[in-house]
Amino acid sequence: MSPMLFADITVFVLSLLVGFEVISKVPATLHTPLMSGANAIHGVVLVGVMLLAATIDSPLGYVLLFIAAAFAAMNVTGGYLVTDRMLEMFKARPRDVRR
Amino acid sequence: MSGLDTTTHLVYLLSAVCFVIGLHLMNSPATARRGNQVSAAGMTLAILTTVVVLADDKSSTATALAVLVLGAAVGAIAGAIIARRVAMTAMPQLVSVLNAVGGGAAALIALADALHHEGSLPLAQVPVSTTLATFLDLLIGGVTFSGSVVAAGKLAGRIAGRPIVFRGGHWVNLGLFAVALACGLTYTARRGGVPVLIVLLLAALALGVLGTLPIGGADMPVVISLLNACTGTAVAMAGFVLASTPLIIAGALVGAAGAILTKLMADAMNRSLLSIVAGGFGTGDGGAQVAPAGGGTVREASPDDAALQLAYASRVVIVPGYGLAAAQAQHELVALAQALDEHGVDVSYGIHPVAGRMPGHMNVLLSEANAPYTQLKDLEEINRVFPTTDVVLVVGANDVTNPAARRPGNAVSGMPILDVDVAKSVLVIKRSMASGYAGMDNELYTNPRTAMLFGDAKAVLANLNSALTAYITVGPG
Helix, strand or coil, rough: CCCCHHHHHHHHHHHHHHHHHHHCCCCCHHHHHHHHHHHHHHHHHHHHHHHHHCCCCCCCHHHHHHHHHHHHHHHHHHHHHHHHHHHHHHHCCEEEEEE | CHHHHHHHHHEEEEEEEEHHHHHHHCCCCCHHHHHHHHHHHHHHHHHHHHHHHHHHHCCCCCHHHHHHHHHHHHHHHHHHHHHHHHCHHHHHCCCCCCCHHHHHHHHHHHHHHHHHHHHHHHHHHHHHHHHHHCCCCCHHHHHHHHHHHHHHHHHHCCCCCCCCCCCCHHHHHHHHHHHHHHHHHHHHCCCHHHHHHHHHHHHHHHHHHHHHCCHHHHHHHHHHHHHHHHHHHHHHHHHHHHHHHHHHHHHHHHHHHHHHHHHHHHCCCCCHHHHHHHCCCCCCCCCCCCCCCCCCCCCECCCHHHHHHHHHEEEEEEEEEEHHHHHHHHHHHHHHHHHHHHHEEEEEECCCCCCCCCCCHHHHHHHHHCCCHHHEEEEEHHHHHHHHCEEEECCCCCCHHHHHHHHCCCEEECCCCCHHHHHHHHEEEECCCCCCCCCCCHHHHHCCCCCEECCCCCHHCCCCCCCCHHHHCCCCC
């Protein structure tokens, strides 16, 4: 096993533990925004798609690249915007909504 | 390491820190929005840094860059439009779609990377760590993609919500898994090349579809959480394929989040993850049966009686369920709660962890309708309040209030429930006497202290609102 791979595995395991620790404290009220916020974070797959673009030079590769880029970008923008929209609604005090 | 390399790594580390802090700020509704913004800032940093890396690295073809920009633009615009337009009742579908695209992108990374290797490097020289990660990425990413698409279809009502089971389904799934495993191990052993990977991907896609179809609607909170965990893991595997640390870290964080939610949801139903994934449980959305099957008398209340009862109460607890989302009645419900609150009644909401179709679904709907989050109580908190509650108003919730859960030997036994039957009186708004997801009668409805209000939640709540307004403005005299 190369030192690089070993470092990557270490990072993976420690990140899992950090994730468990941080997320187990989120209250049930926020579970939906937590999930869509976490969804937005896995939009980081866009970084992977971008790095991949540097290696692609075949027609089939371009098709895969296009779909992957569209998927990943949708994941990023959709995830963050909808999470923000939801969290904006969480208020400690109500406004008067009755007409 | 060049200067650019060092900077890139440091900025990637900074984005990872932003993700963790962002998730940490989700601990409280007061800071959660800032948390999401911190996380978005981290994402922006990571993407901009990668733009610089691509610009510096001259090896990419102009076509590849154009395709990348075009694809990303199409996806970003689609994502933004959907995020703005989606109704809060449709959040579970949207989260499923986001799981699908994330998992799909991760799987495509593995496939495209393998194609590239095949063109430039003999398979025998690719490290086993890469081939193994490629195998796992394609398997998990493929299952997540098709599984999430089916889950989204079920949640949106495009595919029947009830469990779709066929004979021998488990054997077919087992067979597909065996095929995927065989292909994956072959590729990991650096044999076979891309054709083997394509068979693996097809088997994974089929497995995702056939694995999700037998799972019924009310088990969706578990399924979405599990698919969320799988997407995170697939992204982390893509990180191993590309040796990219930000993907590994973010994927692991999301994997952990999904795993925790999966466990919380399964515990809240007192069912093992295995039995949920095996599927075939429950009835989906309940039939149209009107008469109580199990005997016992059911008392019906008029909106006027119910409004009076609520107005005279000093403490009211509202218990919402999936029926509230299905009827889109959250605004009427919160308006009623607000009127009671102004009338001097102590109002709060008791929310079961699996109420709705995804974790926390009810909280989002109620917040959308402007309920203050300080009134939203979880299971443990609200169960301490029920003994001193005058009226519990159950809106579209069923199995999570069934007292039969405290007895052994039935479909809901052992499930943690909201103890609404210990309150002084209970009002239930429900379309009919049809049984809930577990397919059994709810003993709460034949309890002498319970009165039923039959009808569509939105219409019944509107009637309650006008009856209450009339009563409050005219006054008791």
